Each structure stands twice: as C-alpha cells, then as structure tokens.
Amino acid sequence: MAGFAALSAAIPTGILPSAGVAYVHYLSFMVCFGALVLERRLIRPNPNRQDATLMVITDVVYGIAALALLLSGIARVLHFGQGSSFYTENPLFWWKVGTYLAVGSLSLYPTITYILWAIPLRKGELPQVSEALANRLRWILNIELVGFAAIPFLATLMARGVGLAS
Numbered sequence: 001m002a003g004f005a006a007l008s009a010a011i012p013t014g015i016l017p018s019a020g021v022a023y024v025h026y027l028s029f030m031v032c033f034g035a036l037v038l039e040r041r042l043i044r045p046n047p048n049r050q051d052a053t054l055m056v057i058t059d060v061v062y063g064i065a066a067l068a069l070l071l072s073g074i075a076r077v078l079h080f081g082q083g084s085s086f087y088t089e090n091p092l093f094w095w096k097v098g099t100y101l102a103v104g105s106l107s108l109y110p111t112i113t114y115i116l117w118a119i120p121l122r123k124g125e126l127p128q129v130s131e132a133l134a135n136r137l138r139w140i141l142n143i144e145l146v147g148f149a150a151i152p153f154l155a156t157l158m159a160r161g162v163g164l165a166s
C-alpha cells in the first residue's frame with residue numbers, strides 16, 4: 001500500500017491520462033491476440049456445447065477489445081501522442097490503420113458465423129460445423145493472427161519517425 005502511494009506520488013501530474021491510454025492500447029492488443037489464439041485452438045467440426053459457447057463469448061471479448069484498441073489509438077493520435085501530423089503524414093501509420101481495418105473486416109466472417117451459432121445454442125441444440133467451415137475459419141484466424149503480429153512492428157517504426165519525409 002505504501003509502495004503504491006509512493007509510486008503515484010512519483011508520477012508527475014498530467015502523465016497519468018497519457019500513460020493510461022497507452023496502457024489501454026497495449027492491454028486491448030493483448031486481449032485481441034489472446035482471444036484469437038483461443039478461437040484458433042477451439043475451432044473444430046461440430047464442437048460440443050461448452051466449446052461452442054466459449055467461442056461465442058471469446059468473440060464478444062475480442063470485439064470489445066478491438067473497439068478499445070481503435071478508440072485508444074485514435075485518442076493517442078488526437079491528444080496523447082506526438083501531434084496528429086506526426087502520424088497522418090507517415091505512410092507507415094496508414095499501413096498500420098489499413099492492416100487493422102483489413103483484419104477487422106476479415107473477422108466479420110467468423111463473427112457472423114458465431115452469431116448464427118447462438119440461435120441453436122439458445123434452443124439447447126448444437127451448431128452444425130462442417131470440416132470445410134472449420135478449415136475456412138482456421139485460415140481466417142491464421143491470417144488475422146499474422147496481421148495482428150505485424151501491426152506492432154509497424155507501430156514501433158512509426159513511433160520512431162521511420163517513414164516520415166526528412
């Protein structure tokens with residue numbers, strides 16, 4: 001407790017909001033990645049009730065974290081970063097945003113699939129998942145994971161001004 005009080009006294013005023021938004025950005029990234037890994041592990045043809053329900057819940061958590069990631073990113077551009085032009089003038093920033101949007105659009109297919117699973121699950125029935133559908137979802141999740149792993153690399157370069165005209 002005393003250690004926590006000493007830590008908060010040592011943080012200069014004004015730093016906390018910016019550190020907090022940066023923290024939300026990292027935390028939501030980790031939650032997104034963790035959710036995708038879990039979905040990737042769980043996906044199989046004709047899942048049992050427990051796995052199918054867990055997939056639906058995991059996808060909801062993924063959606064909330066992806067939104068938090070986007071909102072904290074926008075907040076950093078507008079208020080807590082190095083000035084919005086530092087980002088918007090850098091093509092790497094737009095590659096980062098584009099990759100995020102591509103991954104987000106790709107995740108619509110699994111999300112709609114899981115929403116449709118919720119209908120039989122609520123009636124106490126199991127969703128019908130063919131081998132072909134499970135394979136398609138596996139590939140989509142693989143691509144999303146690669147996209148999510150690439151974005152922090154673009155972010156670290158962008159944060160250091162790589163890509164800006166000198």
Ligand code: HEM
Nearest residue numbers: 029070073074076077081082097100148151152155156159
């Ligand atoms: C459209 C959505 C996004 C926007 C607008 C955005 C914006 C930003 C901004 C402004 C920074 C601060 C850079 C600085 O310190 O000057 C940042 C850092 C970072 N972002 Fe994002 N971001 C977005 C999505 C993501 C995603 C999807 C990920 C991960 C998959 C991510 C990972 C990171 C990381 C790791 C950093 C820290 C870079 C560093 O300080 O070395 N961002 N982002």
